Amino acid sequence: MTSYYPTLQIKRGEYFCKVIEIKPYESKYEYFVGRQSDDYTAKNSTDLVRVERNRIILLNKEKVISRKHLTLTREIDGWFVIDHSRNGTILVRSSAQIKIDELKDRKCLVTDGDHIIIEDWELIFCDPDTTVNKKIFLPPSYPWVFSLSQQSLFHIKKGKRIKVALAPQPTKALACMALRNINNCGRPVVCTYQDLIEAIWGENSFGITPERIHPIMQKIRQVFEDQQKFECEPDDPKQLLETKNGEGYLLNIHCEH
16 A cells, blocks of 8 residues: 655664654654663564654664654655754765754755664655655765854864854855855855955955955865864865866855855
8 A cells, every 4th residue: 555644764774673654643744753761672673663652762772862862844845854862863865965963953854765864773764745856955064064144154063063263354255155055055156256356355346356365265274274183074175165267266065044
C-alpha cells in the first residue's frame, strides 16, 4: 500500500531498524527525536527505535544524543529540521553536507532523499509529495557566517557564534559580497570590482581602481587565517575568499540576512 505521508527510514550503522510514517498528531505535523530514558532496554533491533505519540525515541546509552535532540516540522515552505542538541546534527544531501547547529536558528529545509545524521543513527527522509528535480543549494560547511542584519562576521566554535572584530572597510566589502550571494539563492557568486568599490567608498568612489581593493581583501583573508591557525582548521583562506582575475571576488562562507 502506497503511503501519502512522509516517512523516516531509520538505520543504525548497517542495521535497518524501522520505517515511521510522519502523520499529523493533534492536527500538527511536528515530531520530536531524542534518546531514551535511562531505564529502557532493547530486546532486538526493532526495539532500538520507539514511537510514542509524536516522539521518536532512539537508543543511546552513551547519552551523546539529547533527550530532545531535534524537531521535524512542516511549515508553509516545506519540511524543516530544527536542532536543539548539545552535540549537533548533520544533514546530507547528495555529496553535500551541512551542520544544522551552525545555521541561523539551527534550522534547515529537508527534502526527499535527505539523510539526517545523529551520531551513529541515520534517518532517511522520504516525501512522496516532493516536487521532482527541485534543486536546493546547501552552503559549504565552513565555520564562518556573515550576517547582513548585524553587519558582522561570526566564527562558529562548538556550535556557538563568536563575533570577529573588523574595520569598517572589510565589513562593507563582506556585506557587499554576502548580499550578492543571498540574492543568488545562497550560491556564491562573483562580486565585481565596481560593486565592491561603490559599496566601500560610496559617493567618494570616483577614480578608485581595483588595486585599492586588494589590501582590504588581504585583511579579510588574514582574519580567516589567524582564526584557523589557532583552531587548526583545514580550509584555505584563499578558498574562502577567492580572487577572480579581471572580475572581482567570490565569498565562500554562509551568508544570511
